[in-house]
Amino acid sequence: MEHFPLLTAILLTLILGILLIACLPREATQTIKIIAALIMTVALSFTSYAYYAYDFTIGGMQFTENIPWVQDLGVSYAVGVDGISLPMLLLNMLIGFSAIFASWNIDRRAKEFFILLLILLTGVAGTFVTRDLFIFLLFYEMVVIPIYLMVIIWGSTKRVSKEYSGMKLTIYLLIGSAFMLVGIIALYLNAYPAGMRTFSMEALAQAHQLGNLSEEFQIFAFLLLLIGFGSLLSMWPFHSWSPDGYAGAPTAVSMIHAGVLKKIGGYGLIRLGLLILPLGTKFWAPVIAVLAVANVLYAAFIALAQKDLKYVIGYSSVSHMGYVLIGFASLNVIGINGAVANMFAHGILSALLFAMIGYVYEKTHTRYIPDLGGLAHQMPRVATGFMLAGMASLGLPGLIGFIPEFTVFVGAFKEYPVYAVLAIAGIIFTALYILRVLANVLFGPRRAEFDECADVQGAQLVPLIVLGSVLVMFGLFPQVLMGIVNSGVEPLIPLLAQLHAAPVLLGGILQ
Amino acid sequence: MNLTLLTSEITVVTLALLLIVLDLLMPKEETRRSLGYVAVLGIIGLLGYTFTLPAATDTVYQGLFIVDRFSIFFKQLFLIATLFTFLFSFDYVDRLPGYRGEFYALLLLAVSGMMIMASANDLLTIFVGTELMTITFYILVAFQFESIKSSEAGIKYMILGSASSAVLLYGMSWVYGYTGSLVLVDIAQQAHTNPAMLVGMGLIITGLFFKLAIIPFHMWAPDIYEGAPTPITAMLSMGSKAAGFAVLIRILFVAFEDLQAHWLLIISIVAAITIVGGTIIAIWQTNIKRMMAYSSITQAGYMLSGLMAADATGVKSILFYAMLYVFANVGAFAVIVAVRQHHGSNEIKDFSGLAQKSPLLAVVMMIALLSMAGIPPMAGFAGKLYIFTAVIEKGYMWLALLGFVMSMVSVYYYLMVAKEMYMNEPQDQQEFVISGQLRLVAVISLLGTLWIGIYPGPLAALASAAANSLSIL
Numbered sequence: 004m005e006h007f008p009l010l011t012a013i014l015l016t017l018i019l020g021i022l023l024i025a026c027l028p029r030e031a032t033q034t035i036k037i038i039a040a041l042i043m044t045v046a047l048s049f050t051s052y053a054y055y056a057y058d059f060t061i062g063g064m065q066f067t068e069n070i071p072w073v074q075d076l077g078v079s080y081a082v083g084v085d086g087i088s089l090p091m092l093l094l095n096m097l098i099g100f101s102a103i104f105a106s107w108n109i110d111r112r113a114k115e116f117f118i119l120l121l122i123l124l125t126g127v128a129g130t131f132v133t134r135d136l137f138i139f140l141l142f143y144e145m146v147v148i149p150i151y152l153m154v155i156i157w158g159s160t161k162r163v164s165k166e167y168s169g170m171k172l173t174i175y176l177l178i179g180s181a182f183m184l185v186g187i188i189a190l191y192l193n194a195y196p197a198g199m200r201t202f203s204m205e206a207l208a209q210a211h212q213l214g215n216l217s218e219e220f221q222i223f224a225f226l227l228l229l230i231g232f233g234s235l236l237s238m239w240p241f242h243s244w245s246p247d248g249y250a251g252a253p254t255a256v257s258m259i260h261a262g263v264l265k266k267i268g269g270y271g272l273i274r275l276g277l278l279i280l281p282l283g284t285k286f287w288a289p290v291i292a293v294l295a296v297a298n299v300l301y302a303a304f305i306a307l308a309q310k311d312l313k314y315v316i317g318y319s320s321v322s323h324m325g326y327v328l329i330g331f332a333s334l335n336v337i338g339i340n341g342a343v344a345n346m347f348a349h350g351i352l353s354a355l356l357f358a359m360i361g362y363v364y365e366k367t368h369t370r371y372i373p374d375l376g377g378l379a380h381q382m383p384r385v386a387t388g389f390m391l392a393g394m395a396s397l398g399l400p401g402l403i404g405f406i407p408e409f410t411v412f413v414g415a416f417k418e419y420p421v422y423a424v425l426a427i428a429g430i431i432f433t434a435l436y437i438l439r440v441l442a443n444v445l446f447g448p449r450r451a452e453f454d455e456c457a458d459v460q461g462a463q464l465v466p467l468i469v470l471g472s473v474l475v476m477f478g479l480f481p482q483v484l485m486g487i488v489n490s491g492v493e494p495l496i497p498l499l500a501q502l503h504a505a506p507v508l509l510g511g512i513l514q
Numbered sequence: 515m516n517l518t519l520l521t522s523e524i525t526v527v528t529l530a531l532l533l534i535v536l537d538l539l540m541p542k543e544e545t546r547r548s549l550g551y552v553a554v555l556g557i558i559g560l561l562g563y564t565f566t567l568p569a570a571t572d573t574v575y576q577g578l579f580i581v582d583r584f585s586i587f588f589k590q591l592f593l594i595a596t597l598f599t600f601l602f603s604f605d606y607v608d609r610l611p612g613y614r615g616e617f618y619a620l621l622l623l624a625v626s627g628m629m630i631m632a633s634a635n636d637l638l639t640i641f642v643g644t645e646l647m648t649i650t651f652y653i654l655v656a657f658q659f660e661s662i663k664s665s666e667a668g669i670k671y672m673i674l675g676s677a678s679s680a681v682l683l684y685g686m687s688w689v690y691g692y693t694g695s696l697v698l699v700d701i702a703q704q705a706h707t708n709p710a711m712l713v714g715m716g717l718i719i720t721g722l723f724f725k726l727a728i729i730p731f732h733m734w735a736p737d738i739y740e741g742a743p744t745p746i747t748a749m750l751s752m753g754s755k756a757a758g759f760a761v762l763i764r765i766l767f768v769a770f771e772d773l774q775a776h777w778l779l780i781i782s783i784v785a786a787i788t789i790v791g792g793t794i795i796a797i798w799q800t801n802i803k804r805m806m807a808y809s810s811i812t813q814a815g816y817m818l819s820g821l822m823a824a825d826a827t828g829v830k831s832i833l834f835y836a837m838l839y840v841f842a843n844v845g846a847f848a849v850i851v852a853v854r855q856h857h858g859s860n861e862i863k864d865f866s867g868l869a870q871k872s873p874l875l876a877v878v879m880m881i882a883l884l885s886m887a888g889i890p891p892m893a894g895f896a897g898k899l900y901i902f903t904a905v906i907e908k909g910y911m912w913l914a915l916l917g918f919v920m921s922m923v924s925v926y927y928y929l930m931v932a933k934e935m936y937m938n939e940p941q942d943q944q945e946f947v948i949s950g951q952l953r954l955v956a957v958i959s960l961l962g963t964l965w966i967g968i969y970p971g972p973l974a975a976l977a978s979a980a981a982n983s984l985s986i987l
Contacts, residue, residue, distance in 0.1 A: 072969070072971070073969070073970055073971045073974065074971060075971070075974050075975070075978065076899075076903075076970075076974075112870070115869070115873075115936075137899075140890055140895070141890040141891040141895070141967075141968065142890075142891075143890070144889050144890045144895070145890060145891055147889070148880075148884060148889060148932075151929060151932070152932065152936050155933055155936065155937040156936055156937055166933060166937070170926065170929065173925065173929065174922065174923070174925065174926060177889075177922035177925055178919055178922045178923070180922065181915070181918035181919045181921070181922045182915070182918075182919075184899075184902075184918050185902075185906070185911065185914050185915045185918055188899070188902055188903050188906050188914065189906055189911065191903070192903065192906055192907050197907075
């Protein structure tokens with residue numbers, strides 16, 4: 004297996020799946036679903052193998068491949084994973100695998116649905132495995148349009164129409180990406196003189212060490228990237244697409260979007276922001292920390308007041324992204340470890356939550372919390388899923404959410420004691436709205452109108468089993484996650500130490 | 515004098531004349547499809563021939579007519595555009611009320627005008643080429659004789675086109691009056707900052723902006739795009755526009771090299787206005803051809819911003835963009851023709867349910883529109899990346915930011931079409947019939963757009979060679 008192009012194989016598997024399904028007649032819905040499931044099984048096994056075979060002790064980029072692509076731009080098809088991107092890739096596959104099964108009951112235009120779903124998963128997988136900025140961009144925006152189509156075709160119209168939520172989500176993310184694009188091009192031009200230019204992330208990261216990127220430039224370029232990735236990560240005040248978008252989207256899209264797509268924002272901030280523009284990161288970190296606190300508290304408060312299940316979880320995901328941001332802003336190993344782990348943890352739990360909500364909505368045709376109640380009587384398995392994910396969300400020890408959140412706070416407390424305390428207070432609100440929702444939806448007296456609703460079973464049980472077991476397993480053995488993340492973050496130590504020694508810039512005002 | 519350099523032009527004109535003769539020999543009622551096939555074969559042969567041409571620059575007629583990589587690139591572009599347009603318009607032409615043979619012949623004559631524009635090395639040849647192209651288009655735009663809209667468009671185009679030609683000619687007379695020469699290279703030696711030159715240059719640029727439908731000289735475009743037969747609309751937005759750029763680039767970089775400071779200012783402002791204006795107005799359109807008109811105005815704005823770089827990379831990015839625009843455009847217009855045949859009108863709502871009736875056409879339309887919007891991995895993204903990389907390098911960061919934000923805004927109206935195609939149900943259950951040729955064009959456009967987007971290397975190399983052959987750069 005030494006020279007087997009594992010990562011390319013993963014991408015090709017997904018593309019093969021798209022082509023296979025495209026060739027099938029559209030009436031063959033069952034075959035289409037089975038093929039999609041098989042393809043995701045293969046992709047997930049490849050990824051799990053990569054996760055298993057990744058050598059912690061060496062760290063760094065592994066499973067690398069490098070093929071020159073566009074000579075005049077300096078683009079090469081370079082892939083590889085390290086401790087930061089590998090968990091994200093695994094997350095993508097786990098959620099994608101579950102999303103296929105969560106969509107098992109989609110029979111209307113199933114062919115288009117599964118093609119779009121696989122395009123979406125290919126795009127996300129591509130962003131995590133590439134080591135070239137140009138290829139990163141290709142994959143990054145490839146995901147936007149399938150999402151739009153999936154929202155408008157299979158979405159639901161409740162508080163906002165599906166056309167509105169789809170368009171809002173799309174335009175927000177695209178305009179954010181316009182800023183990012185300019186930032187990236189400026190970075191590309193400034194890093195090296197003409198003739199030596201390259202989109203390779205490693206080479207761009209070298210540019211700072213070589214002194215090619217002035218501090219002013221880094222500050223400016225990082226701001227552009229922050230707007231782009233910040234909108235994707237639903238950083239306050241660019242978050243408002245997120246709850247509306249999730250509310251309109253079909254279950255699989257909500258799962259993938261909240262679970263893994265959003266995380267590209269955080270991943271990009273670390274991979275492009277911190278590694279390539281460290282001085283810019285240092286300058287803006289205190290601002291990010293403030294915005295992170297706004298994320299945590301503001302979104303948690305709004306979540307308290309929501310009556311639509313998807314809105315609660317939508318705002319909860321905005322709130323959780325605050326933890327990722329403050330972990331990132333702390334700019335120390337522990338904080339960044341926590342941020343990455345938190346992205347993974349939140350991905351799993353939010354995907355499970357959305358899967359369960361999707362199922363409840365499919366059966367009861369309502370997401371309005373006051374109309375629901377006592378579902379644990381009719382749907383004990385759904386209730387288990389809800390409880391697992393909810394408890395993980397409020398950071399119960401023993402589940403996946405605890406260690407990452409704890410790590411974030413340990414990291415953040417060192418740098419921003421006040422903000423960290425404020426953000427920790429967010430946990431209380433999280434507990435409040437999560438428990439309130441769980442109590443109102445699952446418990447209480449049995450309601451006769453839901454007696455007809457069957458519990459989750461068959462194929463749709465897969466998300467619950469897969470994501471639920473990951474929740475518990477990674478909760479009980481956090482080292483499985485933290486070890487690999489740490490191996491990815493550890494190489495940053497010299498850079499972070501160097502940054503720590505650098506003079507405090509904007510931080511002086513806000514700290 | 516090496517007349518073989520004129521082979522492409524001579525072939526196209528001969529082909530057109532041949533079609534006219536053949537047309538006369540055929541029974542009146544019979545379909546003219548066979549003429550189309552003859553034209554297609556001729557174009558394919560010629561296109562193949564252009565790739566064998568030597569790389570060296572050469573001139574005929576005492577330097578009035580130049581054959582360099584730059585002009586060959588544009589000729590290839592015109593031929594590719596015409597080839598695809600012919601292929602997807604067979605059915606359309608069959609439904610024309612009359613003069614179906616002339617349709618093909620006239621279109622070929624328009625192409626010969628474009629080719630002369632690409633090779634023209636002096637102001638008079640430029641004017642002759644431009645007029646050959648535009649006058650043919652006046653006829654072609656009005657070719658649906660029974661339609662009031664088409665006739666109106668033809669008249670409108672003729673009046674406004676003549677006015678712009680007058681402006682162009684007036685500008686040329688100022689330049690000639692001051693420099694005493696019409697040859698671009700000779701003008702370059704005399705062109706210094708001075709009121710007469712600036713007036714002349716301003717008028718010439720204005721005249722060309724008119725032909726390119728750059729805001730604020732765009733008023734004619736939407737009406738004419740809407741009224742003209744759809745294949746002609748497609749050719750107007752690809753060929754005529756590219757030919758205009760060929761001339762504009764050659765004049766600006768060869769003749770007015772020394773006046774760069776002046777024209778850069780004009781172009782930066784006009785490009786920004788065009789990008790913003792075209793995008794914003796397109797949002798309100800309900801007719802697909804009018805929307806495409808504004809979209810093509812915006813695209814011209816993007817290409818214009820490539821001029822801001824004022825060097826070979828900038829020109830290369832424009833050439834690259836013009837070529838990928840051809841691929842996206844033929845796809846979009848092929849689908850528009852197909853939908854028009856089915857529904858008999860060009861409203862955006864006619865596209866409803868296309869994804870269920872003909873998934874292939876819906877995908878082609880989607881990919882074509884997204885390419886124009888510049889969404890990766892479609893070709894449009896690579897094109898915008900080349901343009902704005904060149905632009906940012908010269909320090910016009912604001913223009914790049916504006917361009918990218920506007921291209922994301924443009925996604926809004928492109929997605930409106932996507933919404934009709936994918937979300938809404940079909941209006942009727944009739945089978946969607948499309949010809950094999952149209953399907954072929956649609957697939958080529960799809961694959962071409964994705965190919966250029968994912969692997970832009972070969973086209974970039976071609977464009978780069980073409981840009982570098984403009985010796986002044």
